[in-house]
Amino acid sequence: MIERAMALGREAEGMIRVLATISAEEGRLTRLYLTSEHRQAADLVGRWMTEAGLEVSEDTLGTVRGRLAPLPAMRNAVQRLLIGSHIDTVIDAGAYDGTFGVIAGILATREIIRKHGAMPFGIDVLAFGDEEGSRFPTTLLGSQSVAGRFDPAALQIESSDGVKLADALRLYGKDPDTIAPAAYEPGEAAAYVEVHIEQGPVLEEAGEGLGVVTAIASQGRYSVTVVGEAGHAGTVPMALRRDAFSACAEMALALESLARSHADDFMVGTIGKLNLSPGASNVIPARIVFTVDLRSQSDVRRVEAMNVLRAEFLAIAERRGVSVWIEQTHEAKAEPCDPSLQAGFAAAITAQGGKAIHLPSGAGHDAQSLAALCPIGMLFVRCRGGISHNPAEFTSIRDMGLAVTALIDFIEKFDPAEATRG
Structure with missing residues (x-):
């Protein structure tokens, strides 16, 4: 054989x-x-x-x-x-x-x-x-x-x-x-x-x-858009910035923390794609579009986790003076x-x-x-x-x-x- x-x-x-x-x-x-x-x-x-x-x-x-x-x-x-x-x-x-x-x-x-x-x-x-x-x-x-x-x-x-x-x-x-x-x-x-x-x-x-x-x-994919304000990298004080990328970075850590807290359900969260603008080394990022891929062995647990994550993203955006929109692009039960x-x-x-x-x-x-x-x-x-x-x-x-x-x-x-x- x-x-x-x-x-x-x-x-x-x-x-x-x-x-x-x-x-x-x-x-x-x-x-x-x-x-x-x-x-x-x-x-x-x-x-x-x-x-x-x-x-x-x-x-x-x-x-x-x-x-x-x-x-x-x-x-x-x-x-x-x-x-x-x-x-x-x-x-x-x-x-x-x-x-x-x-x-x-x-x-x-x-x-x-x-x-x-x-x-x-x-x-x-x-x-x-x-x-x-x-x-x-x-x-x-x-x-x-x-x-x-x-x-x-x-x-x-x-x-x-x-x-x-x-x-x-x-x-x-x-x-x-x-x-x-x-x-x-x-x-x-x-x-x-x-x-x-x-x-x-x-x-x-x-x-x-x-x-x-x-x-x-179970799988959900989302497109997340964060909008802040562009500014000179050398002249805008840190406390006065509306940096879209910094907000995105905090959101990424929130996703990681959430998925880790559901390890018993084999939950995983990934940001696999990110577009930044205007994209110059000396300009504060004004707009970020990134993807979120969230998976779990349970449809219910995944949906519940995404609702928690959505609330966290909104809270991060408010603290940092930026706006955020979340759109679901794919779902597989x-x-x-x-x-x-x-x-x-x-x-x-x-x-x-x-x-x-x-x-x-x-x-x-x-x-x-x-x-x-x-x-x-x-x-x-x-x-x-x-x-x-x-x-x-x-x-x-x-x-x-x-x-x-x-x-x-x-x-x-x-x-x-x-x-x-x-």
Whole structure:
């Protein structure tokens, strides 16, 4: 079994390396939604799906789909197992986040075709284009459309370079008025499963290559604008300043303190992006726009914490003589993984000699969107040092191979009726 896993792992590594060459920047990996790099990656993934024996299509939001029909005797059955992840990246990314899940789905389904021809249920492998939200101030657009939850208002949001989503879709060759047909019909999807690197250190600490995800964390993203007053850096006394950046710095510490006080709930808070103006070394900052990312294992605790944080930001602004506006840009509720799908992945792990570690996901995933459509399950794969969203991101050939073989075993034993009952 290990020889088979190693062969599949080497194949996955080779595909990941090829995909990693598709980048908008020399010397680092950056592949954003609805760009020429997204187009190249989608075409390459579509070609791999075709070579694996899948029927390939692409919907309006740019999700590439590889479809395997069920056994001929079951062609009237509508239920399908969905397997997916994403092919977009953060800026200066690692090569494994998202892309390995797509590749694992392609390789596993190819092996199913070689061994069985088909299964009693259909299989769709999905390659989403917008999970990271690195270009537009939203995320999960492709998976939301597949789940029938796409909000048409999102078509008016603008990227950091001032391009509306609707216009970006047109430039990509899509018609924004044809998004609705991307959704699966009610009852069509039996389950959605996703293979993903852990992006954390738990599996490495446990000495195990694979783990079973129990739930995906609740997440809120916010845009915060602080407005003070510009002034000469040498002539305005400290006590008379309305420094937007100093207020922002105090707000950042308030966020850190709040998240630390909820450590028992795995709460984390991050300011990942900040724009400052006027941006001169000898001018007091007049305006700051920054992001807040707040996550928790509980929707209720996250919302309560954000209400506390909002009050603290307002108090800081009042003390410092600045103004502050807080706008929510994204929300994803905590989503539990289906018990039968967890059991299926646990059995697949133990069948190849591993120990099934169960753990929650602090990161958001396309599975959160699909939970509105069908039961969800996730298989985590160990990554070195728990590092992700970083060029140092790494998952071994062995662990990737074990993940693909576990996914094959899961598919072979998957029963749509069990997933539906939960």
